[in-house]
Amino acid sequence: MDDGTSTPQLSHEDYLRAHHEMNETYGNYNICFNLYGYETYENSTYEQWPSTNFNPLVNHMKSIGKYKDDAINVYLYRSSAAAGVSSTKNAIGVSKWQFKNDPQSQVLIHEMGHQLGLSHTHLGWIIENCEHVTRNPNDTNYNATTRGDNILDTNAVPDFRNEQRDHGRKALRDQGFTVAEAANIINNDAGQGNNGFAGHPQEALIESILLDYGFTSNEINQIKWYGATPFAYVNSNTCSYIPDSRIQDPNSPFFKDCEKTIYQISSSDLHNHMSYMDVSCRNQFTTGQGIFMHEYIENDNSDYFLDRFVQHPLDLYTRDHEGDIGQEPNIHTDIFWQSSDIWVRNQNDGLLNQTHQNPEYDPSSPNYVYVRVINKSCIASTGTEELFLHWAKAGIGGGWPALWNGEINDPVLMGDLIYEQTIPIIQSGGEAILEFEWYPPDPDDYVDYSPNNDPWHFCLLSRIVTPNDPMAFPEISGNMVKRNNNNASKNVTVVSNPKPGSLAPGGAIFIGNIVGLTSATFNFEFKTLEEISSQIYNEAEIVLTLNEDTWNKWLDGGRQSQNIEIYPKGVQQLIITDNNAWLNNLVFGSGEWDVMYVSFNFLTKEVTNKSFFEYFAIQHDAVTGEIIGGETYHITRDITRPHFEASAIVTEDIGEINFSANSIDEAAKYNWYAPDGTLVHTGIDFTFTGSFAGEYTLEVIAENDAHKDYYYYLVESKQNDDQIISLSPNPASLNVLVNYQVNIATTANLQLVKLCDTFSTNFTLDINENEININLANYPIGIYAVVLITDGQPVHAKQLIIN
Ligand SMILES: [Zn+2]
Incomplete structure (x- = not known):
């Protein structure tokens, strides 16, 4: 609350x-x-x-x-x-x-x-008409099953504070006080010191009436200042009954029922859950109470229990995450695609080793999928319930049911049923692990559709299908797993060292509107939930590689993003710059889908001792915000790998520059970028003839694990050289003012070249002027090289960001 x-x-x-x-x-x-x-x-x-x-x-x-x-x-x-x-x-x-x-x-x-129908064991302790002590049905005073809590094996036993209070009220009524007056005067101790009758106009009279009735002066003092005594006549520490000598006095009403029969109080009465004993004493019901509860449920006079206890008693489930208790819908996580109860092994050792592996394709050797089913209900399953296991290519674009049952097979099969298996009998509170042998489809069938030739892993969906435990909610793409505890999914890509030929370890995912009946707009979220100082987007370049169609959708939607920028060293690539990154407003038509590649390159100057990272890619409906699907990337880094840094020896000569990278002593790729952003060479050494002023970049990528580092070298213009003096403002949106000097040449041009793109513009400069103002209204946002070309040769370049 x-x-x-x-x-x-x-x-x-x-x-x-x-x-x-x-x-x-x-x-x-x-x-x-x-x-x-x-x-x-x-x-x-x-x-x-x-x-x-x-x-x-x-x-x-x-x-x-x-x-x-x-x-x-x-x-x-x-x-x-x-x-x-x-x-x-x-x-x-x-x-x-x-x-x-x-x-x-x-x-x-x-x-x-x-x-469940139980009353307090002291219910109906009314002094004039009480539950009698006798348990003998032949005794004419026998009323044990019709008075009090109506249960034979709980004794006639008062709550002693209430009994003390009611004795006090009876004493006053016997002497002419009305029921209301008596009830007003004698109260229970509420622990606040103001529940007694001290200060009452008839205080002295009340005291003498109580004394005559049989109260002790200590009790009268307590009642006078505070009210009736909590846990009177019991020891809450030992959970025992401590009557005093009045029990033996036949004239004293204390410690006796209304027939003046001495209470027979058992240990079970003092430990009864339905008593008002201290909670630390309460630890048992009686057999009679157990029978009474069953009769109450089974007689169910008010049709109160039968529906809920009989209708759908069996409840099997597979957890969406470690702490999932099978709540429907599962409101305790939005990350519902990384079930800890589904794991893949490349060999059949998954009962012992429950660490998830990426499925590996081998036409002669199966993978094994393990699914845990838990019985959270109060009855055993029948052994007829079935578990359906489906695969699909890893994706975040939803897809039930067509994706998972083989219907989407053009241009390539995107998913199918692996098979169904009968779940063995599982006792209440028990579990079973089912093993499935699985030959995943050949990844070569998919490389044409995935950027970066990624093998493109798989998503798994398990469904418990049985009339004994039907789905709680209709199975609708997107939230069918979150809503139904019968369903669970595993959409985890384990990112480790790159495959040969790729220097961007990561994983492909399909996105879009694969089973949508109408076109829809989606937003894509990229984040980590790890709340620590060392975050993966600080330690690694997280790059999104889009196919042309998706890239164009993003351009058409107005290039909306948050914490994402265009990556200047690739084509149709974006780089994550902070947590909670978004790519927004992409419209996909009915049935339209595409593939995105998410990659992780650790930066040797940024890495820490953290060796495991978790990262999420999530697709949302842009209108409702609802999560359509998600992918988890588990990225591991070998923190023992040797450290390296990019560096180079550079010598400037007239008309050429000699670059020589220092080897990092392991297999690596050395990429050189000119000041205009173009990749001019791959290899350790090169001589750049026709070199020009600006910042040169060396990118070194280790082949084994794709760790990378950068080295920058600035070739400065000499004072009287033809050059770009400044770009203002930078970044720019509407206009940029370019200051330049052309002292030597006879012709000059200025090119704005969008990095990793085909877009460029060209301006002829007046060599007698020293500035040009360029209207940027029709320029795509991104990173540009501004290149000064004199007498046909580039001589200087500076970077401009248009946003
Ligand atoms: Zn109660």
């Missing part, structure tokens, strides 16, 4: 513990509870003491949909004034403090006892 952050905070483990303790206790009476789930909700009105507003609280919860018709709802409120309440069918209240600190969930167990 708050947003979950107030003290004490309740954790996932607190809910599990309470559920476990409930089943430990009730299991002794063959009653079992299936935990449906939990959530937090902030409401300042209803979080307060519910003894006066519990029913309004329940009605409020019904009105906002936070009430399940087919469950017993437990509401945890912030106030600790009342430990628990069970005044409404189907709903229990427990104070959050009590719930957190209750040593064995006794208050929850007590309130649940009320839900």
Whole structure:
């Protein structure tokens, strides 16, 4: 009953513990509870003491949909004034403090006892008409099954504070006080010192009436200043009954029923969950209470239990994540595609080794898929339930059902059923791991469709299909896994060293609108949830490689992005610059899909000792924000690999520059970029004739693991050389003012060349002027080289960012 952050905070483990303790206790009476789930909700009105507003609280919860018709709802409120309440069918209240600190969930167990028909063991202790002590059915005073809690094996036993209070009220009524007056004068100790009758106009009279009735002067003092004594006549530490000598006095009404028969109090009465003993004493029901609860459920006079206990009792599930308790829908994560209960092994060792591997294609050797099924319900499964396992190419564009059943096969099969398997009988609370042999399709069939010739891994979907445990919600692409605990998926690409020929380790994913019936607009999110100082986007270049169609969709949608920039060293590539990066407003027609490649190159100057990273790519519906699908990348880095840095020896000569990279002592690729951004050479050494002023870049990429580093070398213009003096502003949006000097040449041009693109413009410069103002309104945003060309030769280049 708050947003979950107030003290004490309740954790996932607190809910599990309470559920476990409930089943430990009730299991002794063959009653079992299936935990449906939990959530937090902030409401300042209803979080307060519910003894006066519990029913309004329940009605409020019904009105906002936070009430399940087919469950017993437990509401945890912030106030600790009342430990628990069970005044409404189907709903229990427990104070959050009590719930957190209750040593064995006794208050929850007590309130649940009320839900199952049990009364307090002291119910109906009315002095004039009480439950009698006798347990002999032939005794004419026998009323054990019709008075009190109506249960034979709980003794006629009062709550002694209430009994003390009621003796006091009776004493006053016997002497002429009205029922209302007596009730007003003698109260229970509320622990606040103002519940006594001290100061009452008839204080002295009241005292003498109580004394005559048989109260001790100590008791009268207590009642006078505070009210009746909590846990009177019991020792809460030893959970024992401590009557005093009045028990032997036949004239004293104390420690006797209304027939003056001495109470027979057993240990079980002092430990009963339905008593008002200290919670630390309460640890058992009687056999009679167990029978009573079963009769209450099975007679079900108000049609209250049968639906919920009989209709869909079996509940099998596969977890979406480690802490998933099978709640439907699973509101506890948005990352619903990395089930810890589905894993792939390249050999059949998955019962022992549950570390997920990427599937490896081998026409003669299968992979093995393992799926764990848990029975969270109170009954065993029948052994007829089935598990369907499907594959699809890794993607974030949804796809149920066509993607997963073989319907999407043009130009290439995108997914299919692997096969179905009968789930063995699983006992309540038990689990089974099913093993599937699997020959994934040949990755060569897919390389034409994936940037970077990536083998393009797989997504797996498992579904428990049985009339005994039907889907809770219709299976609709996008949220079918999150909503149904029968379904789970594994969409994890393990990123490790690159394949030979690729220097950008990563993984391809399909995106788009693969099963959409109408065109739709999508946003793509890229992020990590790791809250630590060392983040992967700081340690590595995260680059998105798009196919031409997707690139054009992004351009057509207005190039909308956040924390993403165009990557200048590639074609149709974007680079992540910070966490929570977005690529927005891409429209895909019905059935349209494409493939994106996400790659990770660690930067040797930025890496830390962190060896494992998790990164997410997520597709959202741009209108509703709903998550369509996601991919998890698990990136590992060998922190023991030798360190290297890019460096070079550069000698400038007239008309040429000699570049010589220092070898990094391992197989590597050395890329040289001229000041205009063009890749001018790959290799350790080269001589650049016709060189010009500006910044040269050396990129060194290790072949083994694609770690990389950069080295920059600035060739300066001499004072009187023809050159670009400045670009202003930079970055620029509308205009850029280029200051230049041309002292030597007789012709001069200025080129604006968009890096890694075909877009460029050319201006003839007036050599008698020294500035030109360029209107950038029709320029695509991106990184440009501004190149000064004199007498037909480039002589100087500077970088300009147009945004
Ligand atoms: Zn109660």
